[in-house]
Amino acid sequence: MSSTYDELRAQLATLTTEAFRPELAEIDRLPTLDIARIMNGEDGSVPGAVATRLPAIAAAIDATAARMARGGRLIYAGAGTAGRLGVLDASECPPTFNASPDQVIGLIAGGHTAIVTSIEGAEDSEELAARDLDGLGLTADDTVVGVSASGRTPYAVGAVEHARTVGALTIGLSCNAGSVLAAAADHGIEVVVGPELLTGSTRLKAGTAQKLVLNMISTITMIRLGKTYGNLMVDVRASNEKLRARSHRIVALATDAPDADIEAALTAADGEVKTAILMVLAGVDAPTATSRLRHANGHLRAAIQG
Template identity: 60%
Template sequence: MHRTDAPRLNDAPPLTAEDLGLLATEEHRADRAEIDLLPTAELVRLMTREDARVPEAVHAAAGDIARAADLAAARLAAGGRLVYLGAGTAGRIGVLDASECGPTFSTAPGQVVGLIAGGPRAVTLPVEDAEDDEQAAVEQLRAIGLTARDVVCGIAASGRTPYAVAGVRHARAAGAATVGVSCSPGSPLSRAAEVAIEVVVGPEFITGSTRLKAGTAQKLVVNALSTVTMIRLGKTYGNLMVDLRATNDKLRRRSHRIVRLATGAAPAEVAAALDGCGHEVKTAVHMLLTGAGADEARAALAAHGGALRGALGERATAAP
């Protein structure tokens, strides 16, 4: 339940209007003061030129993203979870990434979790005041049974969102690993987290609208964080999605293609292997490359934590 009288856990004082303008995400560009008078084509050109700067800013944070991925992989390998925590756009980005890890990497239910200020309804409806409720973040983490094996990734463009900062501080006090993703240097979120990922993208095309460059940067960061984490856990074979869940016709066709690319087997052989193991991609690849039956392939995979390279006796996935 949302409470407006929740105690403040954030070490930063409330922002004044003047303070807000000092944040990197809130900076105003005077040279954009008349963009509403420009032709549409020029508006699009200017905006896309601003957006093109985002990947470079994310690349500059590659070292910190790598540290976060190694941290997450180690915790997940030990039975922990990756938990995203954010408000508004940041929270939706975390929920989105969490929801996509299952079909892409066959993560176990609840292994990657997205928490958002205001609860599930805030995914589709604005609940703007929820970002100030610090106690709600603590309660949500308690509700999912946060443990010291987990890693909590707080996401906040400004790095000052009370909900995100409080959640990360609570998680760290509980012994969980913590990551902070922001677009403002030296923020309370960065200070609260074990690993700080700061992607400074500069002022937004529309002043303060952090669903734009900041949102794009945050999406790129969590893409890299979850994907590299899953690679470290052996969820891919090279760049092939061998842990894919084939739950519709498109994905079944993709599974067939992945097995062909991994093995070089003829289409009929691929189809037979997939049919023989319930369309488990990794199992089918192992069967075709070793001549093993489905049960033997599954046992080999289980003995190597699901990592196909290890089950095939190839060079094992790099340790987290």
């Protein structure tokens, strides 16, 4: 065996996420309901672990929002489950916040094929991460979030290290304390959820923790960028019948206007919810509402006030 293999074995033995739990050694012999209760109890511990890292998460979000406000992008980079979670979060931003598809990007080691198929060796390449980021034309205004349960995945670490060489903001999200990933990043976020129900299966608690944090990063950043009005998704893209109905409901909740007025405003605003709300609340036409929003950098509350 190679020295690299031996080093990896030694590293895995030190990781909390890889620890063996002898008390669960015969879990396969338990009734299904008992296993479900144990698993549910394990999952219930994750929000508490995330809560301990909220100050670090908030600091990372504020720094991200500042970069994105001047045109930067939010880029997730990870392998396996961590990479898939980044791709998932990024893919939900266009329909939820009317974000450009290139505003929030998910990179996964091995490319999009790796979303459904394991690409052997891709996660072990720091150089691959650098090439993937270079392919995006990475700039100092961008934010790169390396995501890795172990905190040692070369692809995630390499992405963060390469991003720092161009002056981009870096965030390292892992589920082990004292991780290489967190140490390499401007903002290290280590959500320690403990050993998994199935030894080393970090798609479980670690994956849930990563999903919760990524939800916070993208959602709160979008709030800071003016993509919401209160808790309403005023930048939602009405791309299907469900979203068109949701658009109408959002305008109704924001304005309490009659249905006919809402439909007229949405039609005049070409379906843009934020514009329609401003038209109703400020009593202006679509071009004026569009101009006011542009001058307010897309922040509806500011546009309403002035």
